[in-house]
Each structure stands twice: as C-alpha cells, then as structure tokens.
Amino acid sequence: QVQLVESGGGLVQAGGSLRLSCTASGRTFSRNAMGWFRQAPGKEREFVAAIRWSGGSPYYADSVKGRFTISRDNAKNTVYLQMNSLTPEDTAVYSCAASKGWLIPPRDEYDYWGQGTQVTVSS
Numbered sequence: 001q002v003q004l005v006e007s008g009g010g011l012v013q014a015g016g017s018l019r020l021s022c023t024a025s026g027r028t029f030s031r032n033a034m035g036w037f038r039q040a041p042g043k044e045r046e047f048v049a050a051i052r053w054s055g056g057s058p059y060y061a062d063s064v065k066g067r068f069t070i071s072r073d074n075a076k077n078t079v080y081l082q083m084n085s086l087t088p089e090d091t092a093v094y095s096c097a098a099s100k101g102w103l104i105p106p107r108d109e110y111d112y113w114g115q116g117t118q119v120t121v122s123s
Contacts (some may be wrong), residue, residue: 002026002112004096009117012086016121020081022096022114029053030074033099036081037108038092038119048094049081050104059104063089086121094119 008020020036035050049070051058058070069082079096094117097110 002098004098004112004114006094006096006114006117009094009119011120011122014087014121014123016086017082017084018086018119020083020094020096020117020119022079022081024077024098024112028074028077029098030077031102033102033104034072034079035097035099035104035110036070036079036094037097038090038094039116040092043092045095045108047108051079052104053102083119086119088121088123090119091121092119093117 003025004022006022008018012018031053033052036048037045038048039045047061048064049060049068051070051072055072067085072079096114098112099105100111
C-alpha cells in the first residue's frame, strides 16, 4: 500500500521559514514526478510546486516563486519544500502528491496523495 506522509508543518511568524518533508512508502518514486499543493480554509486546493524525477526544472506557482524551493532525495524516497519569507497568506494545509509517471501531471492529476500538514503563519 502506497503512503505519503508529510511532516514539518507548524506555527511560524511572518518572515520565518519552514521545511516540509514528504516520505513515500509502499513503492519507490525515484522515477516519478512529485508535487506540493495547499488548501486554505474556504478555498480550493492550489498548486504550489512540482519536480521531475531527475530534480531538474522544478515548477512553481507565481505566488511562491523566489520564496519556496522544492527538492527531492530519491535515495530516501522523500520530497522537500523549503519555505522562506512566509506570509499569513501562506497559511494552509500542505499536501504532497506523487504521479505514476515521470512527467509532471497537469493541474492536480496526481495518483497518490498525503494527508497533509498544517502550516500557520502569524502576522
């Protein structure tokens, strides 16, 4: 059974940083695209960042570009999201997702999802 487990969320002041981790079990995703999404209360889930299996040419939402960095360690079956210069608008539940394929899927058409980790940014 495939599981994606996120960790690293928490409460941080505006301007602070957090590093999220997502570790997969049940199969290896070293050849698969992975991504991060977030959902704030009362809002739809939105794309944050995605990364190919090779780690090259990551994609970011405009709202996080220059502040967030996605990376992966295929040996650990783990993808990370380094979040800097956080603002209250970044408050949301952050979920990771994995694709069965090596291409980054369009929109949120991923095959596996984690339960999410809460990130709260205070002003």
